[in-house]
Amino acid sequence: MDPGPSSSQEADRSIIDCSIQSGDSVLLKLPNGDVRSVKVDADATITLGRVGSFSANDLIEQPYGLAYEIVDKRLKVMPPRTLQEVEDTDATNELINDGQSVQPLTLEEIEALKQSGVHASDIIKKQIEQHANYSLKTEYSKEKYKKRKEAKYSKSFATIEPTLFNVCEYWFNKDQNRIRDLRADTLSQMMNIANIRPGGRYLAVDDASGMVVSAILERMGGEGRLLTICDVDSPPAYPVMTNMNFKKHIFASALSSLNWATVQEDYTPVMAPTEPSDGQFHSDRQKSRLNKRKAVSESLTNTREELFAGEFDSLIVASEYDPFSIVEQLYPYLAGSAPIVVQSPHGQVLAELQAKIRTIPGYLGPAVSEAWLRRYQVLPGRTHPMMNTSGSGGFLFNVTKVYDDPSASSVMVHRQHKKQKSEAAKVGQNDPADTCLSVPESLDMDIVT
Known part of the structure; x- marks a missing residue:
C-alpha cells in the first residue's frame, strides 16, 4: 500500500510554486552562459539586450526548466537537447591556421543576414560551410566552435528552477x-x-x-x-x-x-x-x-x-x-x-x-x-x-x-559509590564482626551492642 507523500514533502510543495507566476523573480540562462534575474509581471515586456525582448505573459504559468527561442517578440519552446556519441577521428588541430582568410564571410555580410531575418542556425551553418579549416578540426573543436557561434548569434534562453543551489550559485557568481x-x-x-x-x-x-x-x-x-x-x-x-x-x-x-x-x-x-x-x-x-x-x-x-x-x-x-x-x-x-x-x-x-x-x-x-x-x-x-x-x-x-552543572557529572559519582561498595564488601569478608559497626561520622547516634 502506498503511504502517500509525507508531511514534509507536502510542505515543500506548498512553499514554492512549480510554475512561474506573475510577480516572481525568474533566473534566465542566456546563450553565453550568463544568468540574469528578471521580474515577471503580467502584461509587461522583458528585454534581454541583444538576445531580444518578449511579453512576460508568455512565461506565466509555464514550468521551470524549459528552453525558449525569441521569434518576432514571441516565445517558442525549444526541444530538449540530447547527448550524442562522439565519433572517433584521426583529425588534429596542428595544421589549422587561424587567420582572417579562413573565414571569408565578413562582418558586414553577417549583419546583413541578421537584418534580413535569417535564423541564427542558418548563419552558423553558412559560416561552417565557408570555413576553410573546419574539416581539419577535431570533433571536440567543432563542438566548441558551434557553441561559440550559438552564444554570439542565438536568441534563446532557459528558465532556471529557483532551488537553493541555483540561487546560491547565481549570487556567488554575481557578487x-x-x-x-x-x-x-x-x-x-x-x-x-x-x-x-x-x-x-x-x-x-x-x-x-x-x-x-x-x-x-x-x-x-x-x-x-x-x-x-x-x-x-x-x-x-x-x-x-x-x-x-x-x-x-x-x-x-x-x-x-x-x-x-x-x-x-x-x-x-x-x-x-x-x-x-x-x-x-x-x-x-x-x-x-x-x-x-x-x-x-x-x-x-x-x-x-x-x-x-x-x-x-x-x-x-x-x-x-x-x-x-x-x-x-x-x-x-x-x-x-x-x-x-x-x-x-x-x-x-x-x-x-x-x-x-x-x-x-x-x-x-x-x-x-x-x-x-x-x-x-x-x-x-x-x-x-x-x-x-x-x-x-x-x-x-x-x-x-551544554549545561555547566556540577551535578551533571553523574558518571564519576556512580563510579565512586561503586568503588566504596566494593571496598566495604572486601572489609566485610575479612572481619564479619565489623560489618555492623561502620557508621558515617556525620550521624550523631549511639550504637547499642
Whole structure:
C-alpha cells in the first residue's frame, strides 16, 4: 500500500510554486552562459539586450526548466537537447591556421543576414560551410566552435528552477561579497551541522543578504519558527529571498525579526499611542492607523516573549559583527545540546572565537573548518577538472551548547559509590564482626551492642 507523500514533502510543495507566476523573480540562462534575474509581471515586456525582448505573459504559468527561442517578440519552446556519441577521428588541430582568410564571410555580410531575418542556425551553418579549416578540426573543436557561434548569434534562453543551489550559485557568481563568500557547499554544511528540519525553532543572524534565512526556510518547509536578529528597526529586506519566490504565508507563520535593542531583557519599547486620546475614532483612516500600531506593538511583545522563553534548537550566524558577542548574547536562549554555527569569510576571526570559547565550560567541541570544492567538466568522451575555481567558500565554526552543572557529572559519582561498595564488601569478608559497626561520622547516634 502506498503511504502517500509525507508531511514534509507536502510542505515543500506548498512553499514554492512549480510554475512561474506573475510577480516572481525568474533566473534566465542566456546563450553565453550568463544568468540574469528578471521580474515577471503580467502584461509587461522583458528585454534581454541583444538576445531580444518578449511579453512576460508568455512565461506565466509555464514550468521551470524549459528552453525558449525569441521569434518576432514571441516565445517558442525549444526541444530538449540530447547527448550524442562522439565519433572517433584521426583529425588534429596542428595544421589549422587561424587567420582572417579562413573565414571569408565578413562582418558586414553577417549583419546583413541578421537584418534580413535569417535564423541564427542558418548563419552558423553558412559560416561552417565557408570555413576553410573546419574539416581539419577535431570533433571536440567543432563542438566548441558551434557553441561559440550559438552564444554570439542565438536568441534563446532557459528558465532556471529557483532551488537553493541555483540561487546560491547565481549570487556567488554575481557578487559573492554580498553573501559573505557563502558558497553552495558551505551553505549545505551549515544546514547539516545546525540540524535544520521541519518543525524546529531556530535563531539566525544573517548579514548575507538573506541567503542563510532562505536556506533555513526552505529546509523548514513551512513548519516551525525562525527568529532573526538584525540591526534595523523594521524587518530587513533580504534580496536573496526574492529569487526563492516563497509564498507569502510562509513569512507570516514562520518568520519573525527583532533588532538588537529589543533583544535586551531590560529594554522598554517606546511605542506610539494605540488608542485615541478622547476615546473615540474620528475617521476610518485614524482607526486603521491606530489598529496597525496596536498590531505592531502586540507582535513585538509576543516575539520578545518567545525569545526570552528560550529552548531554541540551534543558532546560525553569518554576520559582520563580532561573533563572540553575538553568541554570548543569544546563548541563554538555546536548548541543551543545541548546535551553534558561525560562518565568516576570514579564518582568523573564527580562530579567535574558538580560542575564547574553549575556556568556557558551557560549550562542547569547538571546531573551525573550511570546505573545499573542485568543479569538473563532464562531457561525452572526456572529463576533467575546470581550470579555474573559487578560492574559498568561507570558514565555519561549530560548537554544541551544554549545561555547566556540577551535578551533571553523574558518571564519576556512580563510579565512586561503586568503588566504596566494593571496598566495604572486601572489609566485610575479612572481619564479619565489623560489618555492623561502620557508621558515617556525620550521624550523631549511639550504637547499642
